[in-house]
Structure formats: C-alpha cells, structure tokens
Amino acid sequence: MSEPLSRSWTFPSPDLAVAVLAMAVALATVGCRGGSSPGLRGVLPAAQRGADVEAPESQALMSRWIGAPRSDDRVRRVGGLILQPDGWASKEVPTDDQRAAEFEAAEQLYLQGDLDAAERAFARIARKERPSGIKRFADSLTELEGLDDFDRRRSPWGMRSLYYLGEIRFKKGNYVGAHDTFEELLKEYPGTPHLDEAVSREFQIAQTWLNQVRPADDQPPLPWHARFRGGLPLIDTGGHAVSVLEHVRQNDPAGPLADDAVKLIADHYASAGDHESAGFYYDQLANDHPKSPLLHDALMSSVDSKLNAYIGPEYDFTGLAEARDTAKRAMQLFPERLTSTSDDLYHTLDLIADQEAERDYTMGEWYRSAGYVISAEYYFGGIVQKWPRSEWAEKARVQLAELAKMPRKETAPSKMMVQPGGNDPFAQGISSGNPGGLGPGTSIGP
Template sequence: MSQPLSRSRTSSPPALVVAGLALVVALATSGCRGGSSPGLRGMFPAAQRGSDVDAPESQALLARWMGTPRTDDQVRRVGGLTLRPDGWASKGRETEDQRAAEFEAAEQLYLQGDLDAAEKAFARIARKERPSGIKQFTDALSEIGGLDDFDRRRSPWGMRSLYYLGEIRFKKGNYVGAHDTFEELLKDYPGTPHLDEAVSREFQIAQTWLNQIRPAEDQPPLPWHARFRGGLPLIDTGGHAVAVLEHVRQNDPAGPLADASVKLIADHYSSVGDHETAAFYYDQLISDHPKSPLLHDALMSSVDSKLNAYIGPEYDFTGLAEARNTAKRAMQLFPERLTSTSDDLYHTLDLIADQEAERDYTMGEWYRSAGYVISAEYYFGGIVQKWPRSEWAEKARAQLAELATMPRKETAPSKMMVQPGGNDPFAQGISSGNPGGLGPGSTMGP
C-alpha cells in the first residue's frame, strides 16, 4: 500500500495541469488588451507583440487602470470604458464646453415647452453629475498629484439640472417626484442658490396634499387616480404633508415659510383631533418665532387645543394650568386686541377656574369617602376661599357642614422601614384631627 503511494507523490504532474499552467503564463505575459478577448490574444502573443508594443492598449490591466507616467510627472489616462451612474462610457471625461452645451440644449427644450424631452435630458445630466458616494476614497485620491479628477460635488450643471428637473415634475403634477428631486438637490448641494425656490415648491406641495383632507372652497381636491401618476402619495397623505413641512423647517429654519409650516402642522393635528400634538406645535411656534405675524393666532389656538385636550377632573390638570398662562400671555403681548378678544379670553379664564374648582371638589369627595376628614375639609375650604361665587362653593359649604358633625378617629401608626438610628415619623401615631395628618398639601406632623 505504501509503495504505490510513494510513487504517486514523486511522479510528474499530468499533462492537463502543465497545459493549464502554460495558458496562465501566456495570459499574464500578454496582458489584457482593449477591444479584443484577452484569452484569444494570450494564445498568440508572438504574432502581435511586434506591432503594438508601444500602443496604450498593450499595457497590462493594472497599468491601464492607473495610467502611464509622462515626462512632466503627470498621469496620462489611457483608453477603455468606465462604469458611470448612467451606464458605460469612455474614460476620457467630457470637457466643460461639451457639458455646457448639453445643459444648454436641455434648457432650450424647457424654454420651448417640451417638458417630456427636457425632463429626460435633465435627468441624464443629473445622473452623470451626481456626486460620488465613496467620499473618503475620492478625497484620498484628490491628495495625489495627477489624480485630481473632476469633483462632481462642485458641479453647477448637476445642481441646476436637479432644480430644473424638480420644476418640470412640479409643473407636470408629479408632486411626489418633485419633492424627492428637491430633497436630493438640497442634500447634495446644501449651499445652492435655489434654496428659496425649492423650499417654496415644497411648501406648495404640502398645501396641495393637506387640501385633500380639508378642501378649500376655491381649490378642489385632486382626483383619486392622481395617486397613480405621482400627484398624491399612495397612503397617508396627511402624514406625507407633515413630513414635507418638517423638511421646509429643517432646510430653511430662519426662512419666511418656517413659521407658516409649523402652523400648518399644528392646524392639521388639531383638525384630526390630536389636540395634545397640536398644542405642542403651537407652543413651538410661540417659542421659536416670537416676532411672527402668526403669533397671536398661535396663542389663541394653543389655548383652545389645551382646553380640548383636557379629559376631566380625574386626570392631569397640567394642560389647563398651561392654558391659563398662555391666555394671560396673550393679554399681555397684545393689549390692543383686548377689545375684540377680551370677552373670549375672560370667558376662557372663567372656564379654567370652573374646571379647577370641580377638580378640587372631586378630590375632597374622595378624601371624605376614604375617611380623611381633615384632608376633605382642606379641599372644600379651598373652594370656598378661592371661588366663593361659583356653584362648587355652594356644594363645598354643604359638605363642610356635614364634615363638622363627623367624629375624628385615631389613625393607626404605620410600620414603615427606617434605617438604623433613624426616626420613624409615625412612631407616636397620628390622629385624624392633627393638622399634620395625611392629605395632599398638608405638612407631616411630629
């Protein structure tokens, strides 16, 4: 068994392996020549080396990719194809004049009214001029002398093509595509001079989509089949409109449409019944745009949203307290408008006070039912003192008269855990008649 095995190890390789190695060596020595199959040319290296040994196509694959050095220490790129975003093209890049001529031809189509042909032309230019996604690699190559290729992030043709492309899609009613194009423009070219125009178009798109939910009298909504032509999102038109308005705020936070965008978002949430979110956006407009002409409307709408968000006396009272402060702020900031809105604001303050009195009365009833007499008297007495003319004050007086006849019972001491050496505040027991008894707002006695 061992003897044949040793003979197989020392024997020569098969003829097929030898032929394969010879083929690999031939391919490596011949190189990959452009315009023909490297395998066929590698099979006949001697027939072609004498004629094109100095031609650029006879360089090896690595040399063709990197280029050949010249006498002036620059890099000379050689022929071949390269894969661009719009397809395969020659390695030789276009000159500025050629790119300018291509853009002018597309612009002429736009000015002549041929929007379909202009859209295709601008889309082709935008694809070619799109900034490279491999930023670190291009930045590293830009530091090497002779390899400083054209930086497409500084291309005016790509920036202007995206703007024209968004305008064409907006005029054709493809609002979804127009919004995507303007967002790509603002993302790839943050310093574009077309910022105001792009933001204005996005604001109009959001208004058009919000009109589907609350149609205006002078602007009918788009037909249902506009969803299949890019006029409307397929689902959740209101949510997409809010997202577009958020983009308006983010792209131009100090622009003339930032405050109007916040108000449209707040109005949308108020119309669909989400009053807490509406109040949140109204407060953002108040805090972020204190000099906006929409400030008074935002203050009044914030008060209404907080009132509508209040559920009842059993729930949190923070919203009503904030509504009261907002109403007082509106009266301080706009004293000249008190003649027209004073009745509404004073009525709002009375309504908030009535709700607060009802909440205290509900708390007093709970403590009375639980047997905490002093705590119940605290809440009922506060109603009589703060709102003596309200209907809740009359009910509170009746409750106080009944509580005065109720016996005071001793409260059993608690068995709370304290640290070693600590004092248990409940060790001596607490009487329900002690001013330091249990109850909200009271202090703990000795």
C-alpha cells in the same frame, strides 16, 4: 496499534518545497506586471490607454483603479476601462464644454415648451453628475490630498439640472417626483442658490395635498386617478403633507415660510381632532417664531386646543395649567387687542379656574371616601379659600361641616425605601406623632 487522530503533513524533501515556493513567486510577479492576462495593463497599446493611464509597465494592478502618481506626489484620478470590440480602452470623461453644450440643449427644450424631452435630458445630465457611492465614501477622507479631483459638486450642471427637473415635474403635476427631486437637490447641494424656489415649491405641494383632506371652496381637490400619475401619494395624503411641511422647516428654518409651515401642521391636527398634537405645534410656533405675524393666532389656537384636549377632573391637569399661562401671555403681548378678545380671554380664565376647582373637589371626595379626613379637609378648604364665590365653594363648605363631626384618627405613614443595610425609621411601628426613628435595638425614653 491504531493510527493517530491527526498527522502533520510535510514535503517529501526540502528541495521540493523550495521549488514550489519559487514557482509561486514567479507567477505572482508575472500577474502583477500584467503580461499573462488580456485584462491587465501590459497588453494594452499606449493609444488605447488614454492620457489618464500614463504609467510604467511595472505599475501594480491596483494602482490602475485607485490612481497614478503625479509629478507633485498627489493622487491623480484614472478613468475606468471599458471593453470595446478591439480590446480594452479608457473611459472617456466629458469635458466642461461638452457638459455646457448638453445642458444648453436641454434648457432650450425647456424654454420651447417640450417638457417631456427636457425632462429626459435633464434627468440624463443629473444622473451623470450624481456623486457615486465611492464619492460619498471619499468625502470622509478629506485629509488625503488629491481627492478634490473626484468632486463633481463643484460643477453647476448637476445642481441646475436637478432644479429644472423638479420644476418640470411640478408643472406636469407629478408632485411626488417633484418633491423627491427637490429633496435630492437640497441634500446633495446644501448651498444651492435655488433654496428659496425649492422650499416654495415644497410648500405649494403640501398645500395641494392638504386640500385633499380639507377641500377649499375656491380650489377643487385633485381627481382620484392622480395617484397613479404622481400627483398624490398612494396612501395617507395628509401624513405625507405633514412630512413635506417638516422638510420645509428643516431645509430653511429661518425662512419666510417656516412659521406658515408650522401653522399648517397645527391646523391639520386640530381639524383631525388631535388637539394635543395641535397644541404642541402651536406652542412651537409661539416659541420658535416670537416675531411672526401669526403669533397671536397661534396663542389663541393653543389655548383652544388645550381646552379641547382636557378630558376631565380625573385626568392630568397640566394642559389646563399651560392654557392658563398661554392666555395670560397673550394678554401681556397684545394689550391693544384686549378690547376685542378680552371677554373671550377672561371667560377662558374663568372656565379654567372652574375646572381646577372641580378637580380639587373630586380629590377631596376621594380622600373623604377613603377615610382620610385631614386630607379631605385640605382640599375642601383650599377651594373655599381660592374660589370663594364659585359653586364648588358652596359644596365644599357643606363637606367641611360634615367632616368636622367625623372622628380623627392617626394615620401611620407608609414605610420608606432605604438602601441595603440602612435603618428604616418606621420599621418599629413609629407613627408620625412620635419622635423620629432610632433604628433597630433602640428604645425611646429612660
């Protein structure tokens, strides 16, 4: 007889099982008390543990890393341990006085003009004060008491160090590093008092990068080798400039530079030939900043961009309709400027009307060629009624005279989309001139 496929394993005797279980419990107890490993709490002298590690010998191993209880039943931060030549010791945390002294030394280097040494000093301070991944995870656990002891954002040294670090990199021409530093400052410290200065620096960085795409007469562009020193992005300088301007809008949407940032983005797209995107941003400036001094220029530029984005009568006419509404809005909001721009606006409205008439004429021609006489007469008649003095009205009258001689024929409507199990009123061949559908199996009349 063959052996079974599976066999359950058992202890030879119940006494042996009890002995193994007792040994496992004993080993676990010794390990938790920290008496058998040089890395546990039990082997550390009290002098080496520091003031933060005041716990009894029976304290669990994990409590050394997550905190020790205090007298008020709140969680107390316990500093990590570092391995020294004479054994394990608690990591020293600098006090506020030490942080202040280190920051003042770095600030003195900055005031003396030693930007390289000041940059290294401020970078070291910012790295120390940067919240760790554990800190960011703990921010989501605000319902637990005692986590405020971990919050380093209450200390001003990290915030001020990041601001000085961004200023130094900006003055040294490292615009890429300066932008990254200011973005970290605004992200880690949303309520920083340096918001206006940081946003202003980002706006200047965007202007410098846009000058590489369209150099101004009074401002020469940066040399090509500035890309290797952080002065310029490695690729797509214009795209990075637009991204920086978007950051200016997001970081301070109600600030004094928000409308200027939108205007620069729109001008960049307009100069690049992307008139559709340019019109989109000009409309954003007009809608989001109705009291901006750039409103009139934005409205006029929006009209021009939408006119340039129009391809022809065979394509979508929505852009021209929006341009017409924008031109009328400019005439209503700025009546005092009609004397200087009224001729251009009225000419723009006439041009839009001419394009619309051309579009209707093209549609009428298509219906005429397809044999839909009634639909063709609808479009040609609309041209004569809306624009009676245009050149397209004369052409439409000629077409209407020819259509009057053509025979009319009844056009059966296309079948309708109905739900499963529903009745199609046109399934029995009922035309538009007959009564409505009666459904399958029915008849009309007696």
